Amino acid sequence: TEILRLTDVGKSYGNVHALRGVSLTVRQGEITCVLGDNGAGKSTLIKIIAGLHQHSEGVVMVNGEEIHFSSPRESLDRGIATVYQDLALAPLMSVWRNFFMGAEIRRGLLRSLDVSAMKRIAGEELLRMGIDIPDMDRPVGGLSGGQRQCIAIARAVYFGAKVLILDEPTAALGVKQSGVVLKYVARARDAGLGVVFITHNPHHAYLVGNHFVILNRGLVSLDASRSEVGLEQ
Ligand code: ADP
Ligand code: ADP
Numbered sequence: 001t002e003i004l005r006l007t008d009v010g011k012s013y014g015n016v017h018a019l020r021g022v023s024l025t026v027r028q029g030e031i032t033c034v035l036g037d038n039g040a041g042k043s044t045l046i047k048i049i050a051g052l053h054q055h056s057e058g059v060v061m062v063n064g065e066e067i068h069f070s071s072p073r074e075s076l077d078r079g080i081a082t083v084y085q086d087l088a089l090a091p092l093m094s095v096w097r098n099f100f101m102g103a104e105i106r107r108g109l110l111r112s113l114d115v116s117a118m119k120r121i122a123g124e125e126l127l128r129m130g131i132d133i134p135d136m137d138r139p140v141g142g143l144s145g146g147q148r149q150c151i152a153i154a155r156a157v158y159f160g161a162k163v164l165i166l167d168e169p170t171a172a173l174g175v176k177q178s179g180v181v182l183k184y185v186a187r188a189r190d191a192g193l194g195v196v197f198i199t200h201n202p203h204h205a206y207l208v209g210n211h212f213v214i215l216n217r218g219l220v221s222l223d224a225s226r227s228e229v230g231l232e233q
Contacts, residue, residue, distance in 0.1 A: 001028045003063060003163050003194040004049070004080070010057035011044050018044040020218045022058070025211075026163060026194040031185065033197045033205035036215035042167075042198050045215070049165055049196070050082040051075035062163075079162030085171060087152040091141030095133055096122040098140050099155050125158050126150065129187050131180070146177030150184045163194045170204050182208050206231060 004026040011019040019041045026032050036042050047053040048060065051069030059066055062078045069075045075082070089098045096115075099122035113121070119136040126133055131150045133143070140148060149169050156164060166185065170178040186208050189195050199205055205212060212229055214222040226233055 002026070003028055004196075005061045006049075006058065007061070008058040009045075009048065009055045009060060011041075011048060011053065011055050017218050019048075019055075019215075022215070022218070022220055024213050024220070024223065026196055027210075028162075028194050029189060029192050030210040031189050031195040031197050031208050032211040032213060033199060033209035034213045034215060035200060035202060035205055037200060039217065040215040041218040042215060044218075046082060046084075046165055046167055046196075046198060049075065049080060079160060080165065081156035081159070081161035081163070082165040082167065083149070083152045083156060083169065084167045085169075087148055089140045089148055089152060092139050094137045095126075095140055095143070095151060096136040098151060099125070099158070101155075121158070122154075125154050129154055129157075129184055131184065144177055144180075145173050146180040149173070149181045153181075153184060153188060157188055157191070157193065161193060163196070164188060165196045165198070167198050168200070169197070170199065170201060178204060 002025055007023050009019055009022045022045065024032060034042060034045065044053065048055045051072045051074050054068060054070065061067065067078065090101065096119045100118050123133065123136050129150065131147060133147065140151065153164065169181050169185065173181060182204060185195060185197065197205065197209065210226060212222060212224050213220055
């Protein structure tokens with residue numbers, strides 16, 4: 001099922017055309033990889049979907065309904081969670097506090113949980129996706145970059161995201177940590193989420209992507225499925 005669709009979306013900053021005629025579709029249970037060099041328009045695309053910028057042309061649809069997000073809150077309320085490279089985690093705060101940070105703004109989903117319940121839930125949610133952090137009181141800053149990415153993603157999934165927008169989640173990571181994150185992203189996909197995976201690493205895209213979109217100076221230069229680019233299903 002289709003969750004998010006952009007049709008002929010354009011965005012200009014003064015006379016810079018950051019995006020022109022961009023169309024792409026995100027389906028439930030699929031990872032759409034968006035590849036492109038610096039300046040291709042990847043950040044602009046994220047900002048439109050995340051409600052930080054408004055598109056100047058075209059149509060953005062969520063679950064078949066046209067939307068014009070005017071704030072990140074509206075995007076989040078539609079089930080779109082964006083995980084930025086800086087992750088918005090507080091390094092000195094514990095794993096469980098980071099997991100529940102901002103929970104009250106996430107559609108009031110934070111029920112009257114006590115601390116031990118929050119620790120248990122955070123630990124279970126991470127473990128369920130294959131991330132074993134035995135001590136929920138550890139400050140997030142002491143964990144690996146891959147584990148931090150996974151915490152930010154797990155938090156979004158737990159609080160009801162239907163679409164995950166991942167901004168270069170493996171860019172700052174080594175081979176092993178990238179593997180941890182890619183496996184985790186694939187699990188989120190297999191749990192039924194639609195994922196937009198922004199990267200400039202084609203290898204990472206090929207490892208997990210169901211669909212590939214290449215942006216080139218604001219234009220879509222490739223839009224293809226796995227089989228169309230010659231990869232096995
Ligand atoms: P990417 O994330 O792929 O590097 P961006 O979306 O950041 O691409 O940028 C696409 C183009 O738009 C670039 O030419 C960039 O300089 C320009 N651009 C991005 N943001 C702004 C802005 N706020 N004002 C003016 N130009 C911008
Ligand atoms: P990113 O890693 O997100 O692509 P950038 O360094 O490209 O970071 O951009 C940082 C911020 O500056 C973004 O908000 C982007 O929209 C804005 N920006 C990028 N290019 C320009 C530009 N030419 N003029 C003004 N703002 C820009």
